[in-house]
Amino acid sequence: MKYALITGANSGLAHPVIASIKDDYFLILTDVSEALNGAYTDIPNKLVIVGDLTKKETLSRLFDQIKNITKKLDLIIHFAGILEIGPLMEVPLEAFEKLMRINFFAIYTVNQKFFPFLKKAKGRIIHLSSEYGALLALPFHSFYTISKRSVEVYNDSLRRELKSWGIKVIKVRPGAFKTAMQANVTKKFDKILAATKDFQSPLTKMQQMMLAELKRAKDPRKIVKTFRKAIYKKRPRTTYNVGQSFKMKLLNILPEKIQDYLLGLFFS
Numbered sequence: 724m725k726y727a728l729i730t731g732a733n734s735g736l737a738h739p740v741i742a743s744i745k746d747d748y749f750l751i752l753t754d755v756s757e758a759l760n761g762a763y764t765d766i767p768n769k770l771v772i773v774g775d776l777t778k779k780e781t782l783s784r785l786f787d788q789i790k791n792i793t794k795k796l797d798l799i800i801h802f803a804g805i806l807e808i809g810p811l812m813e814v815p816l817e818a819f820e821k822l823m824r825i826n827f828f829a830i831y832t833v834n835q836k837f838f839p840f841l842k843k844a845k846g847r848i849i850h851l852s853s854e855y856g857a858l859l860a861l862p863f864h865s866f867y868t869i870s871k872r873s874v875e876v877y878n879d880s881l882r883r884e885l886k887s888w889g890i891k892v893i894k895v896r897p898g899a900f901k902t903a904m905q906a907n908v909t910k911k912f913d914k915i916l917a918a919t920k921d922f923q924s925p926l927t928k929m930q931q932m933m934l935a936e937l938k939r940a941k942d943p944r945k946i947v948k949t950f951r952k953a954i955y956k957k958r959p960r961t962t963y964n965v966g967q968s969f970k971m972k973l974l975n976i977l978p979e980k981i982q983d984y985l986l987g988l989f990f991s
C-alpha cells in the first residue's frame with residue numbers, strides 16, 4: 724500500500740488531482756476547512772484530519788494520527804495556501820506573516836516532521852509554486868509572489884539535499900485556474916480599495932487587470948495531466964509549468980527597464 728499526505732485537500736486544485744490518484748494511494752487528507760469532512764465520500768481508503776497547519780497542535784495531531792497507521796509516506800503534495808494582495812506600504816505586517824506561515828513555513832515544518840517517513844519510502848514531495856514564483860514581480864502582488872519565490876528556492880535546495888536519499892522534490896507552477904482562491908480576488912480588491920489612502924488609482928487598474936485574468940482562468944481539471952506526470956513518472960522533471968499567461972511570459976523576457984516603462988504606462 725502506498726501512502727500520500729495531501730495538505731489543502733479541499734482546495735480547488737486538489738480535488739481533481741485526488742480523484743485521479745485515489746485508487747493508487749491510501750490518502751491522508753488535511754485542510755483547515757471543515758468542509759473536508761463532507762468531501763471525498765466516495766474514497767474508502769482515507770484518513771481525514773481537519774486543522775490549521777500553522778498551529779503546533781494541528782501538526783502534532785497530524786503526526787500522531789499518521790504514525791498510528793503508517794511509518795512511510797510515498798508522496799506529499801502541499802496544496803494549502805492563501806492569497807494576499809495590496810500595497811507594500813499599507814498592508815499590515817500581520818497579514819504578510821499569516822500568509823508566510825501557511826504558504827511557506829507550514830511546508831517547511833511538515834516536510835521536516837515527516838522526513839523519516841519519506842526516507843523509508845524513497846518518497847516524493849510536490850510543492851505548489853505559481854507563475855508568480857518564476858516570472859517578474861508585479862506591483863500590489865508582492866506578498867503572494869514573495870511566498871512562492873521562497874517555495875522555489877526552498878524546493879530547489881531541498882531537491883539537491885535529498886537526492887542521495889532517493890527522495891524526489893518537484894515544483895509545479897500553475898497559471899490562473901478557477902478556484903476559491905481566484906474567486907476571492909474580487910472580495911480582496913473591494914477591501915483594499917476601501918482601505919487605501921495613497922493607491923486608489925493604480926489599485927483600480929490592477930483590479931481590472933486581475934479580473935480580466937480571472938475570466939481567462941482555466942478549469943482545474945486541466946491540471947491533472949501535469950500532476951500525474953509529477954506523481955507517477957519514474958524520472959519526473961524538476962519543474963512543471965502549466966496554464967501560464969502568455970502576456971506575463973512575454974513581459975518577463977523584456978529588460979527590467981522596459982518592464983518598468985510598460986507597467987508605468989499601465990498604472991499611470
Ligand SMILES: NC(=O)c1ccc[n+]([C@@H]2O[C@H](COP(=O)([O-])OP(=O)(O)OC[C@H]3O[C@@H](n4cnc5c(N)ncnc54)[C@H](OP(=O)(O)O)[C@@H]3O)[C@@H](O)[C@H]2O)c1
Binds near residue numbers: 732735754853901902
Ligand atoms: N488557483 C490558481 O490559479 C493557482 C495558481 C497558482 C498556484 N496556486 C496554488 O495552488 C494551491 C491550491 O490553490 P487553490 O487555487 O486550489 O486554492 P483554494 O481552493 O483557495 O484552496 C486552498 C486551501 O488551503 C486551505 N488552507 C488555507 N489556510 C490553511 C491553513 N492555515 N491550514 C490548512 N489549510 C489551509 C484552504 O482552506 P479555506 O478555504 O478554509 O481557507 C483551502 O482549502 C495554493 O498553494 C495556491 O497558491 C493556485
